[in-house]
Amino acid sequence: MAPYDKIPDDSVPEPDDSPLGELTEAEPEEAAPSGELEELAAPAGEAASGTEDGAEPPGEAEDGAEPPPAQRAESPFVRSVKRLWFRAANAFYAYCYFVGIQLLRTTRAKRRHVAHGFHxxxxxxxxxxxxxxxxxRVRLRGYWRDxxxxLTELREQCRGFSxxxxxxxxxxxxxNVANVVLNAAGFWLKRLWRIFRTLLNYAAPIAACVxxxxxxxYFAGFQLALHVEYxxxxxxxxxxxxVFTEAEKDMKERMILGDVLVADPTAEEEDTDEVQEAEQAAEEAEEQAKTIRPRFELTPVTRDPFSRFMGRFVHTADPSQLLDADELTNRLIRAVSRSENNPDGFAVEEATGLYIDGTYIGAVTDGDGLLDLLYExxxxxxxSDMEESTxxxxVxxxxxxxxxxPSGPNGSIRSLGEIRSxxxxxxxxxxxxxVVSxxxxxxxxxxxxxxxxxxxxxxxGVDVSLFPGDxxxxxNSVPxxxxxxxxxxxxxxxxxxxxxQRTDPDHDIGYxxxxxxxxxxxxEVTAEIVMTDGVETDRNILNTTIVKEPVNQIVVVGGNRPLKVIPKDSSGKVASGAFQWPTIAGSINPxxxxxxxxxxxxxxxxxxxxxxxxxxADGTVVASGWRGLYGYCVVIDHGGGMQSLYAHCSALYVSAGEQVSQGETIAAIGATGNAYGPHLHFEIRVNGTPVDAAPYLYG
Known part of the structure; x- marks a missing residue:
C-alpha cells in the first residue's frame, strides 16, 4: 500500500465488504492535511469573501507579500473518476499480492514434497x-570358509594324529602305529580331494570362458576355402x-557333356530346325548334368599349428592354390573329358575362346590370329587424319x-573364317x-x-516436317x-x-x-564427337575461339517515298492483275x-x-529476316499504303532496301517460326491493317 500513502483523504476509496477491501483496511490511514480538507469543504462564495476563524482573505498576504494564486476546486466528476481509478489500482495490487503469496506457498510445498521424494x-x-x-559379503565369507x-580341519587333525x-x-x-598313519593318510587324501573339487567348481567356468x-x-580371423571334387x-x-557356379556356367557354354551347343547369336528366326536341335541338346545336357554333382568340403586356407593338428581330418590349402573362375573351368572340362578313367568322354584342346557381352561365340586354335582379326x-x-588419342x-x-x-567334329572350335563371318x-x-541444323x-x-x-x-512425313533434334x-539392322x-x-x-541499314531521306525508296x-x-571450334558404325551419334563442344571478328555491312537506302501506287480502277478498287499468285502452285487453306x-x-x-x-507485285523490300512467330519473312512495300508479307520461309534471297519486280524469287517455302508444317503465310496489308488477300489474288 506504500505507493498510495500520499493520496488525499477525499480521493481514497472507501472500504467495502469484499476480501480485497479487508486487505486494504488492515493498513492505517494517514490523516489528510486540515488545510486541504477545509479548502475542499469551503463553498465557492466563501472562498471569494474570506475564510473562517479570521483567516486572511485571498489576495492578501502578510508583510505585503504577493498572495499565492487561487486554486480551482476539482469538479465532482473528476473526483469520482479518481476515486474509481485508485480503487481499481488498489484492487489490482491486492489481487497480485494475494496471487504471489499463494504461489509462494504452493511452490514451497511442492519443493518440500519433491525433496522428500528424492530423499x-x-x-x-x-x-x-x-x-x-x-x-x-556373506557369500564371499561362505566361499572363503569353504x-x-x-585346511583348518587338516591342521586340527594333524595335532590329533600326532x-x-x-x-x-x-x-x-x-x-597300531601303521594303522594310525594309514588313517591319517586317508583323511588327508579325502580332504585334499575336497579342496581340489571346490577349487575346480570355481575355476572350471572361468577357464571355459577364457x-x-x-x-x-581364432576362428573369427580364420580364412576358409572349399575343396572341390567333380x-x-x-x-x-x-x-x-x-566361383564354382561361374566356372560351371562357363563350362556349359563351351560344351554340353558329349554334344557341343554353339548358338549363332545372329541366326534368323526361320532357322527353326537349328533352334530345336539346340533346345534338344540343352535338355540332354541337363539330364546328363544331373548325374554329376560336385562335392564341397570346407577347409582352412593356411597351415598353422591348429590346422596341422587338424590335418588328418580336413584338407588344407595355401593361398596360392586358390583357383579363379577361368582356371576352374579348364579343370572341370578336363574332369569330364576323355581319359583312361573316362573313355566315354570327349576330346578337348587348348584354344582361345571369344565372348561377346558374356555370350560364348566360339574358339579358335590361333589366338594371335583372333586378336589380329579384332584389331583389324x-x-x-x-x-589418316585421326590423332593418336582417338x-x-x-560397342x-x-x-x-x-x-x-571341346574339339573334334562336334567341337566348339571354329576356324578363323567362320568367326569373321x-x-x-x-x-x-x-x-x-x-537431325542437326x-x-x-x-x-x-x-x-x-x-x-x-x-x-x-x-x-x-520427313519431307513435310523436319526440325533439328528430330x-x-x-x-532396321545394326552390325x-x-x-x-x-x-x-x-x-x-x-x-x-x-x-x-541507314535511311537517307534525300533519295527515293529503292535507292x-x-x-x-x-x-x-x-x-575455331574444339569438339568431341562420337561415331557409332560410321554415323555421328553425339557431339560435345569443348571450346570455341574467335579467330576473326565479323565486319558488319552498312547500307544506305532511300527514304523518300515517290508517288507510285498500285493501279486502281474508277471505283477505287485495285485493278485486276495488280497482285499475282506468290508461289508456283498450291491453294489457300486456311x-x-x-x-x-x-x-x-x-x-x-x-x-x-x-x-x-x-x-x-512490284515494290521495295522494307524488311527481310527473322520476325518472331513469323519465322524468316519478307515484307514488300508497294506504295499507296499497301504491303505484302511472306512468312515461315526456309531461306531469304533479298535484303531490305532492294527493288523487286512482280514474279521475282525472293525466298523459299519453309516451316520456321510458329508453323506445324511447310507452307507460305501470305498477307496483304492496307495502311498497316491485314486484309483478305483472296480478292487481290483471284481478281
Whole structure:
C-alpha cells in the first residue's frame, strides 16, 4: 500500500465488504492535511469573501507579500473518476499480492514434497546397496570358509594324529602305529580331494570362458576355402561357391557333356530346325548334368599349428592354390573329358575362346590370329587424319579367354573364317540419326548411304516436317559387333555478319548503296564427337575461339517515298492483275481468319518445302529476316499504303532496301517460326491493317 500513502483523504476509496477491501483496511490511514480538507469543504462564495476563524482573505498576504494564486476546486466528476481509478489500482495490487503469496506457498510445498521424494529414493537406494553388499559379503565369507575350512580341519587333525602316533609308539605295537598313519593318510587324501573339487567348481567356468574367447577370436580371423571334387576328380580349392557356379556356367557354354551347343547369336528366326536341335541338346545336357554333382568340403586356407593338428581330418590349402573362375573351368572340362578313367568322354584342346557381352561365340586354335582379326575390325574406322588419342572401341564387351575347349567334329572350335563371318553379320536393331541444323532429307540420305525414297519409307512425313533434334530411322539392322569412335576434332566455322541499314531521306525508296562491305568472321571450334558404325551419334563442344571478328555491312537506302501506287480502277478498287499468285502452285487453306487470330492466307501443297516464293507485285523490300512467330519473312512495300508479307520461309534471297519486280524469287517455302508444317503465310496489308488477300489474288 506504500505507493498510495500520499493520496488525499477525499480521493481514497472507501472500504467495502469484499476480501480485497479487508486487505486494504488492515493498513492505517494517514490523516489528510486540515488545510486541504477545509479548502475542499469551503463553498465557492466563501472562498471569494474570506475564510473562517479570521483567516486572511485571498489576495492578501502578510508583510505585503504577493498572495499565492487561487486554486480551482476539482469538479465532482473528476473526483469520482479518481476515486474509481485508485480503487481499481488498489484492487489490482491486492489481487497480485494475494496471487504471489499463494504461489509462494504452493511452490514451497511442492519443493518440500519433491525433496522428500528424492530423499526417500536416496534412502531406498542406499538400503538396497547395503543389502546387496551384505549379501555379497556373506557369500564371499561362505566361499572363503569353504576354501579355508578343509585346511583348518587338516591342521586340527594333524595335532590329533600326532598325539595318536605318539601314544601308539609309546603304548602300542608297530601295527597300531601303521594303522594310525594309514588313517591319517586317508583323511588327508579325502580332504585334499575336497579342496581340489571346490577349487575346480570355481575355476572350471572361468577357464571355459577364457577358452571360448580365444576360440572365437581364432576362428573369427580364420580364412576358409572349399575343396572341390567333380566327377570323382580332385579339382582343387576355391574361395567360395560363387566361383564354382561361374566356372560351371562357363563350362556349359563351351560344351554340353558329349554334344557341343554353339548358338549363332545372329541366326534368323526361320532357322527353326537349328533352334530345336539346340533346345534338344540343352535338355540332354541337363539330364546328363544331373548325374554329376560336385562335392564341397570346407577347409582352412593356411597351415598353422591348429590346422596341422587338424590335418588328418580336413584338407588344407595355401593361398596360392586358390583357383579363379577361368582356371576352374579348364579343370572341370578336363574332369569330364576323355581319359583312361573316362573313355566315354570327349576330346578337348587348348584354344582361345571369344565372348561377346558374356555370350560364348566360339574358339579358335590361333589366338594371335583372333586378336589380329579384332584389331583389324576396329582399325577399319581409323582414318589418316585421326590423332593418336582417338579412342576406338567395340560397342559390346569383348573378352578373349585362353583355356580348354571341346574339339573334334562336334567341337566348339571354329576356324578363323567362320568367326569373321559371324562378326561381320548384322542383327536386328534400329539405327538412329539425329537431325542437326542445316540438314534436309536429301543431305541426310547422302550422309547415311541410303536413297531418299528409302529414307521416306522408314520415316513418313520427313519431307513435310523436319526440325533439328528430330530422330530419324535410317536402318532396321545394326552390325553385330559395332565399333564406337570417340575423337577430338578442331574445325573452323564462319560467323555471319550483321547488316546495318541507314535511311537517307534525300533519295527515293529503292535507292540502295553499300558503304561498307560485310565480311564473315571465323571461329575455331574444339569438339568431341562420337561415331557409332560410321554415323555421328553425339557431339560435345569443348571450346570455341574467335579467330576473326565479323565486319558488319552498312547500307544506305532511300527514304523518300515517290508517288507510285498500285493501279486502281474508277471505283477505287485495285485493278485486276495488280497482285499475282506468290508461289508456283498450291491453294489457300486456311484462309484469312480461318481460325481465331489468323491474319493471312496459308498456301501449301505436297512437297512444297524449299519451293520458290515470288513477289506478288512490284515494290521495295522494307524488311527481310527473322520476325518472331513469323519465322524468316519478307515484307514488300508497294506504295499507296499497301504491303505484302511472306512468312515461315526456309531461306531469304533479298535484303531490305532492294527493288523487286512482280514474279521475282525472293525466298523459299519453309516451316520456321510458329508453323506445324511447310507452307507460305501470305498477307496483304492496307495502311498497316491485314486484309483478305483472296480478292487481290483471284481478281
Amino acid at each position: 526417500r529414493m536416496e534412502e531406498e537406494a542406499a538400503a538396497r546397496r547395503r543389502k546387496y553388499f551384505n549379501r555379497l 576354501l579355508v575350512s578343509p 598325539k595318536a602316533v605318539d601314544n601308539a609308539r609309546r603304548y602300542g605295537t608297530s601295527r 577358452l571360448l574367447y580365444f576360440t572365437v577370436r 566327377n570323382g576328380v580332385d579339382i582343387g580349392y576355391v574361395s567360395n561357391e560363387t 575390325m576396329k582399325e577399319r574406322y581409323r582414318t 579412342s576406338i572401341q567395340f 559390346k564387351k569383348v573378352e578373349v579367354k585362353q583355356g580348354l575347349y 559371324l562378326l561381320d553379320k548384322e542383327e536386328r536393331g534400329k539405327k538412329i540419326y539425329t 542445316g540438314d534436309d532429307p536429301l543431305k541426310i540420305a547422302a550422309k547415311n548411304g541410303i536413297t531418299l525414297d528409302e529414307l521416306k519409307a522408314m520415316n513418313p 530422330e530419324l530411322l535410317i536402318a 553385330y559387333l559395332g565399333v564406337k569412335v570417340t575423337e577430338t576434332i578442331r574445325y573452323e566455322e564462319e560467323l555471319e555478319y550483321e547488316i546495318t 540502295y548503296q553499300i558503304v561498307q562491305q560485310g565480311e564473315k568472321g571465323v571461329r 484462309g484469312f481468319l480461318g481460325y481465331w487470330g489468323h491474319t493471312g492466307s496459308d498456301i501449301s501443297w505436297s512437297g512444297c518445302y524449299g519451293s520458290p516464293v515470288l513477289a506478288s
